[in-house]
Amino acid sequence: MQDRLEAYDFKHAHASPDEVWNEFHEQNRLASLVRTTFPRSSRHPLVALVTCMDARLDTNEIAGDTRRYYYVLRMAGSALDEKDEDMLELAVNNGVEVVVFTTHTDCAAEKMAKNAEQRKQYPYLAKAVDERQARFEEFMKRPGIESKINEHKLLVKWVDLDTSNERAIVHH
Ligand SMILES: [Zn+2]
Numbered sequence: 001m002q003d004r005l006e007a008y009d010f011k012h013a014h015a016s017p018d019e020v021w022n023e024f025h026e027q028n029r030l031a032s033l034v035r036t037t038f039p040r041s042s043r044h045p046l047v048a049l050v051t052c053m054d055a056r057l058d059t060n061e062i063a064g065d066t067r068r069y070y071y072v073l074r075m076a077g078s079a080l081d082e083k084d085e086d087m088l089e090l091a092v093n094n095g096v097e098v099v100v101f102t103t104h105t106d107c108a109a110e111k112m113a114k115n116a117e118q119r120k121q122y123p124y125l126a127k128a129v130d131e132r133q134a135r136f137e138e139f140m141k142r143p144g145i146e147s148k149i150n151e152h153k154l155l156v157k158w159v160d161l162d163t164s165n166e167r168a169i170v171h172h
Contacts, residue, residue, distance in 0.1 A: 044096075047063070048088055048098075049062065049071065050073045050074075050075075050100065050101045051078060052078045053076055057102075057104060062102070062166050071096065073088070077107060077110060078107075079109070079128035079135065081128070081135070089144050089145060092145065092148060097155065098155045101156065102161050102168070105160065105162055105163045109125055136158065
């Protein structure tokens with residue numbers, strides 16, 4: 001399939017917004033034909049992966065799987081909030097059997113939270129990092145999660161990723 005956006009790359013300064021939009025829309029039409037011809041598997045993800053938004057972490061590399069059969073929640077400092085806990089439990093109720101919660105070395109959010117000056121500038125993120133462990137434990141204690149763990153229908157792991165090579169070191 002040819003990449004027909006080429007005529008509208010940054011070397012061509014004279015494409016009008018309408019022309020760019022039309023090309024974008026056409027590209028979407030072409031791309032969506034691929035899924036019509038080769039439908040996605042209907043298999044439900046079995047793993048939900050929680051990672052920091054750090055750009056050095058590539059979730060396809062961490063999971064060692066390019067088929068994208070994973071849920072991925074990415075958030076600053078791996079700090080869950082209420083809606084993320086809800087979403088994870090919803091994913092578990094839809095078939096997820098393993099939740100992998102990750103933190104990582106050299107995390108900018110963690111470093112910021114240890115710096116008194118920076119904490120003043122980024123108070124919400126500092127608070128979220130402070131409460132990260134408690135949120136994780138809160139998630140584990142949710143009735144719908146705790147019962148599945150006790151029945152061995154769900155495994156929740158906390159791993160620390162080595163940011164330099166993405167190796168997972170099991171935390172607990
Ligand atoms: Zn981070």
